[in-house]
Structures are given as structure tokens and as C-alpha cells.
Amino acid sequence: NAGVTQTPKFQVLKTGQSMTLQCAQDMNHEYMSWYRQDPGMGLRLIHYSVGAGITDQGEVPNGYNVSRSTTEDFPLRLLSAAPSQTSVYFCASSYSYGASYNSPLHFGNGTRLTVT
């Protein structure tokens, strides 16, 4: 059982480049989300999806796009990378959108992105 799989683990981009961070889960989870984690701050929600074909913005969506064409995949696209997007990115999923003790969030192992 792979759980939540993120690729790549590390990436270095130059300012202005674009790229896609991949996220896939094999648990048939309805809810998927992307977070970024910066030093001294809690994880912040970028975008989320409550099911295939449905996406919405989180707290810090600017500079990022997402799509959810299948239940399993939720890629995050950086349109034109900026140094402020240097961060650690985590994908997370849950069986249901409604937060509950029976349906915790499962995280991928993260992507460390550096933009120079």
C-alpha cells in the first residue's frame, strides 16, 4: 500500500521556470490538498479538492494551479517560479472532506523546492 506518493523529492528551479509537482494516492480518498511549510510557520494550505473535477483555493494560492481529473492524482503547477516559492511542499489526502477522528489526513513525504 503506497499511500500518498509525491515526486520529485528535490527540485531546483530558476526564477521564471515552470514545473509540476506530482501527487498520487491509492486509498480512494475523496479529499486531496497541497500545503507549503516554511520555517517558523505552520503548514499553509495552497489548494484543495473534494473530488474529481472539483478544486478550490486555500490560504496561499497565488502562483499555483491545480487540477483533479482523476480521484488518484492531484498535481500542483508552478506557473512562473519565484524565490518566494522556495519551500517544502506536502500533498495530503483524506477519505472524506469532513474532518473527523475516523478520517485523518495522510501526508506524502514532501518535495523540497529551491528557486534561485
Add this chain to the structure above:
Amino acid sequence: RKEVEQDPGPFNVPEGATVAFNCTYSNSASQSFFWYRQDCRKEPKLLMSVYSSGNEDGRFTAQLNRASQYISLLIRDSKLSDSATYLCVVISGGYNKLIFGAGTRLAVHP
């Protein structure tokens, strides 16, 4: 004021010590509470949920105080393997309303 606040630490304790962390939250409508553990350069993993009546899982005890709007995590008989950052998580709706604290770092030494 941050919605969820934690003492960043680090808490440096010897093996066998008892250590407690608090986490305060500002939204009185918050409904669900969790503690996650994050090892260095790894993803967060659920440690335990926090129930209204308080709950225990082995050496770990979590408590919720709605009146004062804080949750706590108590670790008894600390092990070296408990060294990690502990993230407080508060939810006031669906998972899109989940707020993470910045984390409290614990270092257990021999």
C-alpha cells in the same frame, strides 16, 4: 494574533522525563483537534486525536480545555525516539479549515 499558537521550544529533556506542551487556539468554533508528529525533514504523521474528555495512548496523554481554548500533550517516560517536532492541529469545519501550529521541538538526550 496567530490562530493557533505553540511554544516553539526547543524543549531539551533527559530520557525518562515527563514533558508537556500546550497549544492555544483563537477560534471558539473549532471542532476537532489533533497532535501530529514531524521528524526532521519528514512528513507530519498523526500522533493522536484530542477528545473532549481527554485521552491517553500509552505514554501520551492529550487534553482539551474548551473554556480556555487550549489543548495539551503530555509525554511520560521520554525516549530518545520521541525527539521530533509536535504540531498542534485545529479544525473548524472541513479539512480546508484545518490550521496547523508552527510546532514545538522536543529533544530528548541520554
